Amino acid sequence: MAEKPSMDTVVSLCKRRGFVFQGSEIYGGIGSVWDYGPLGAELKRNLKSAWWKSVVQARDDMEGLDAAILMHPQVWKASGHVDGFADPLVDCKKCKRRFRADHLPGKGDIRRCPDCQSEINLLETPPRMFNLMLKTFLGPVEDAGSITYLRPETAQGIFVNFTNVVNSRHRKLPFGIAQIGKSFRNEITPGNFTFRTREFEQMEIEYFVKPDEAAASHERWVQERYDWYVELGIKKEKLQLRPHGAGELAHYAKACTDIEYLFPFGWSELEGIANRGDFDLRQHQEASGKELTYFDQPSNTRFLPFVIEPSGGVDRAALAFLVDAYREETVNDGTRVVLGLHKALAPFQVAVLPLLKNRPELVELARKITAGLRREFVVKYDDTASIGKLYRRQDEIGTLYCITVDVDSLQDHKVTVRDRDTMQQERIDVAQVENYLRKKLNC
Amino acid sequence: MAEKPSMDTVVSLCKRRGFVFQGSEIYGGIGSVWDYGPLGAELKRNLKSAWWKSVVQARDDMEGLDAAILMHPQVWKASGHVDGFADPLVDCKKCKRRFRADHLPGKGDIRRCPDCQSEINLLETPPRMFNLMLKTFLGPVEDAGSITYLRPETAQGIFVNFTNVVNSRHRKLPFGIAQIGKSFRNEITPGNFTFRTREFEQMEIEYFVKPDEAAASHERWVQERYDWYVELGIKKEKLQLRPHGAGELAHYAKACTDIEYLFPFGWSELEGIANRGDFDLRQHQEASGKELTYFDQPSNTRFLPFVIEPSGGVDRAALAFLVDAYREETVNDGTRVVLGLHKALAPFQVAVLPLLKNRPELVELARKITAGLRREFVVKYDDTASIGKLYRRQDEIGTLYCITVDVDSLQDHKVTVRDRDTMQQERIDVAQVENYLRKKLNC
Numbered sequence: 001m002a003e004k005p006s007m008d009t010v011v012s013l014c015k016r017r018g019f020v021f022q023g024s025e026i027y028g029g030i031g032s033v034w035d036y037g038p039l040g041a042e043l044k045r046n047l048k049s050a051w052w053k054s055v056v057q058a059r060d061d062m063e064g065l066d067a068a069i070l071m072h073p074q075v076w077k078a079s080g081h082v083d084g085f086a087d088p089l090v091d092c093k094k095c096k097r098r099f100r101a102d103h104l105p106g107k108g109d110i111r112r113c114p115d116c117q118s119e120i121n122l123l124e125t126p127p128r129m130f131n132l133m134l135k136t137f138l139g140p141v142e143d144a145g146s147i148t149y150l151r152p153e154t155a156q157g158i159f160v161n162f163t164n165v166v167n168s169r170h171r172k173l174p175f176g177i178a179q180i181g182k183s184f185r186n187e188i189t190p191g192n193f194t195f196r197t198r199e200f201e202q203m204e205i206e207y208f209v210k211p212d213e214a215a216a217s218h219e220r221w222v223q224e225r226y227d228w229y230v231e232l233g234i235k236k237e238k239l240q241l242r243p244h245g246a247g248e249l250a251h252y253a254k255a256c257t258d259i260e261y262l263f264p265f266g267w268s269e270l271e272g273i274a275n276r277g278d279f280d281l282r283q284h285q286e287a288s289g290k291e292l293t294y295f296d297q298p299s300n301t302r303f304l305p306f307v308i309e310p311s312g313g314v315d316r317a318a319l320a321f322l323v324d325a326y327r328e329e330t331v332n333d334g335t336r337v338v339l340g341l342h343k344a345l346a347p348f349q350v351a352v353l354p355l356l357k358n359r360p361e362l363v364e365l366a367r368k369i370t371a372g373l374r375r376e377f378v379v380k381y382d383d384t385a386s387i388g389k390l391y392r393r394q395d396e397i398g399t400l401y402c403i404t405v406d407v408d409s410l411q412d413h414k415v416t417v418r419d420r421d422t423m424q425q426e427r428i429d430v431a432q433v434e435n436y437l438r439k440k441l442n443c
Numbered sequence: 444m445a446e447k448p449s450m451d452t453v454v455s456l457c458k459r460r461g462f463v464f465q466g467s468e469i470y471g472g473i474g475s476v477w478d479y480g481p482l483g484a485e486l487k488r489n490l491k492s493a494w495w496k497s498v499v500q501a502r503d504d505m506e507g508l509d510a511a512i513l514m515h516p517q518v519w520k521a522s523g524h525v526d527g528f529a530d531p532l533v534d535c536k537k538c539k540r541r542f543r544a545d546h547l548p549g550k551g552d553i554r555r556c557p558d559c560q561s562e563i564n565l566l567e568t569p570p571r572m573f574n575l576m577l578k579t580f581l582g583p584v585e586d587a588g589s590i591t592y593l594r595p596e597t598a599q600g601i602f603v604n605f606t607n608v609v610n611s612r613h614r615k616l617p618f619g620i621a622q623i624g625k626s627f628r629n630e631i632t633p634g635n636f637t638f639r640t641r642e643f644e645q646m647e648i649e650y651f652v653k654p655d656e657a658a659a660s661h662e663r664w665v666q667e668r669y670d671w672y673v674e675l676g677i678k679k680e681k682l683q684l685r686p687h688g689a690g691e692l693a694h695y696a697k698a699c700t701d702i703e704y705l706f707p708f709g710w711s712e713l714e715g716i717a718n719r720g721d722f723d724l725r726q727h728q729e730a731s732g733k734e735l736t737y738f739d740q741p742s743n744t745r746f747l748p749f750v751i752e753p754s755g756g757v758d759r760a761a762l763a764f765l766v767d768a769y770r771e772e773t774v775n776d777g778t779r780v781v782l783g784l785h786k787a788l789a790p791f792q793v794a795v796l797p798l799l800k801n802r803p804e805l806v807e808l809a810r811k812i813t814a815g816l817r818r819e820f821v822v823k824y825d826d827t828a829s830i831g832k833l834y835r836r837q838d839e840i841g842t843l844y845c846i847t848v849d850v851d852s853l854q855d856h857k858v859t860v861r862d863r864d865t866m867q868q869e870r871i872d873v874a875q876v877e878n879y880l881r882k883k884l885n886c
Contacts (some may be wrong), residue, residue: 015607018506021604023514023515024514024517024518025604025607026603026731026733026735027518027603027730028515029515030513031581033513034511035508036508036510037604037607037608038506038608038611040509041507041509044509057821057822064481064484064485065480065481066479066487067478068478070627071466072472074467075470089583098583099583134579136577136578136579136593139629139631140541141541148473150579157478160467160469161478164458164480165481168458170827179484186581188582198513284469287470290469367503378500385613
């Protein structure tokens with residue numbers, strides 16, 4: 001279980017280098033909310049873009065969607081969230097604090113308060129179900145009629161738009177709809193840094209198929225989603241597939257397989273791929289009174305498609321990529337920390353560094369190279385420290401290539417290009433740098 | 444005022460072609476919430492990416508950020524939103540409905556209920572201030588202590604992270620922080636399609652400068668932001684700059700200029716560029732007790748920077764680009780609708796269309812070309828209608844080039860490439876198509 005790096009190491013790097021800050025930190029923070037700093041914002045952008053390109057733009061059988069966080073409250077009634085999306089909570093009679101009953105230390109009905117250590121008898125103070133949806137009020141009157149919820153999952157935005165997408169995009173089965181967006185859950189015990197938070201971002205697919213093709217489609221999606229993480233650099237030995245047992249399945253699910261990553265805090269879910277049958281479309285059809293069936297021309301029949309749902313967390317994936325990419329290496333002058341992020345994910349592809357910042361000609365040439373490369377690459381210019389320090393900084397944030405402009409560059413029109421992983425340096429003609437990088441970075 | 448196209452035309456195209464659907468439509472919708480369909484999702488992605496590249500990645504003086512929607516409630520106390528972000532509401536005594544007092548028909552204190560037409564005397568039923576922030580409750584107890592708000596602007600996420608960004612990214616003035624994200628306002632009178640909605644997406648910059656450089660920086664940002672819209676294709680005659688009069692400025696603002704677009708419903712704000720002085724950092728410094736000053740090494744002084752804020756709406760920009768790009772042209776066989784979107788914004792860059800879908804060799808070649816082009820471009824394959832219909836479809840959604848594979852293609856290995864705007868067709872070698880498009884589309 002003592003996996004390297006430790007969470008402390010990762011959290012510390014994230015804050016120091018600007019990947020992740022505590023939300024509202026100057027006010028003492030707000031429970032389990034995190035802000036992505038400059039580098040975290042780029043990492044998340046790259047991750048989401050890699051996902052979108054892979055599951056939407058590279059395929060003929062997919063459409064994208066960007067539905068709102070706010071939905072009609074009946075959506076959550078039909079989906080089962082109003083009635084069933086709840087945790088059992090219990091109050092400690094002594095200290096008055098509130099806990100998830102199934103997480104209390106102790107056994108059976110006799111538990112212990114984790115705060116004041118007094119006994120909690122679940123027979124005397126039975127747990128009450130506490131809905132995990134965050135509620136809000138829309139419109140000028142704050143009453144029961146104006147209540148709605150922040151979506152606890154992006155999936156329902158896809159289901160309610162199923163017919164709109166079929167009609168506007170002339171779709172035939174099988175096809176899928178993909179979406180990235182924020183969701184909210186009032187978790188009672190969030191934690192493990194950005195792994196479980198009350199505000200989080202999902203990347204979800206609902207893939208609509210004929211019922212008799214669902215099982216095969218489910219298998220294919222499990223494999224494709226697993227491959228995606230591996231292609232983006234996650235080590236295979238840190239990934240596992242965990243099919244849910246029959247007792248573990250949600251009542252509507254026909255099958256579910258989790259893709260798990262070995263985080264420093266143990267094996268935990270990155271993404272779940274479920275066969276949801278026609279549960280969601282059927283629920284919404286009944287609740288809304290709108291026909292949500294699909295008309296299959298060849299067989300001249302109408303039916304509710306089955307749905308395969310690969311549902312991943314953006315924040316979890318980002319955390320896994322960070323943890324997995326982190327390594328410490330012994331080099332001549334000590335230890336270097338490298339974030340070996342995949343070239344499609346690294347916040348910066350290239351850094352341009354003048355060896356001496358007090359030589360205007362060097363700075364000018366470095367800035368000129370930066371401007372030129374920016375037409376094609378994500379480039380960072382930095383002259384705020386010595387070259388050794390600048391290299392370490394770029395290694396620690398995963399920048400793939402460092403280009404150093406030195407005094408010789410002014411004469412021979414060459415620069416030193418340093419590879420993040422091998423630390424090998426090559427002298428390259430300034431005029432050839434763009435071509436060189438294009439070959440190396442072409443994803 | 445009768446600008447072309449009408450809003451009805453735009454709304455209808457958006458629904459028919461899959462740009463925008465009404466939120467939770469199958470449940471009758473939910474007030475002023477909209478979902479972006481497959482094409483709207485791509486348009487918004489492209490728009491946000493163009494902004495991010497322009498204001499973050501193409502510059503040396505900017506950092507990105509992705510702060511959470513949920514923030515500590517004290518943030519909104521310090522920012523002035525808890526006390527001051529409110530509209531005056533009044534109840535109709537007769538029909539019990541609630542309205543914004545300043546929007547009621549009638550004059551002075553004697554108004555009329557827009558619903559039941561009875562008189563509303565504002566002296567007898569004085570308006571009460573109604574806060575526009577959407578409230579929610581975090582944690583296991585729903586009481587005053589657990590209230591927080593959905594952010595009504597992304598800006599405050601930048602201010603509270605000012606010191607974190609300066610320290611982690613070794614920043615010196617002047618520099619800016621840019622962010623894209625959802626915000627929420629409980630507007631009493633939302634409307635004009637996606638122009639004013641309760642859930643919306645912002646793209647905001649806070650640019651930190653020395654106080655004596657603020658006025659010049661404000662001017663530069665007004666010009667740069669104006670140029671951005673023009674570069675992405677907005678017609679200059681539909682854009683205007685409107686500096687706020689002294690009486691119109693927020694109490695903390697030193698200056699503000701709006702960039703307005705001539706929508707079918709009149710001139711309306713796309714983006715505001717404000718000089719906010721040091722109001723925000725000062726408020727947060729006082730409320731949090733944390734030092735938020737900047738230490739200027741050359742002058743050996745500490746001070747609160749001034750802030751220039753270019754604050755734009757993603758949904759408004761998307762709507763302006765759609766409206767502005769829409770045109771109807773008379774062609775031989777009637778009228779064609781073209782969405783002349785800029786090449787950086789169009790949902791699809793290329794469509795590949797087999798002339799006959801019942802000829803497997805044509806379909807195979809078309810699919811092969813599609814797969815090849817996808818390495819570099821966003822490509823749509825479509826064989827679900829006749830070629831004339833397919834062209835019209837692609838014109839209407841702004842696809843820049845259509846590649847048609849016909850029977851001759853099998854012999855001469857050439858395809859027809861059709862330009863969206865000129866409708867000119869060229870025969871191009873299959874092997875040359877990639878190069879051809881690269882030249883045309885290189886943004």
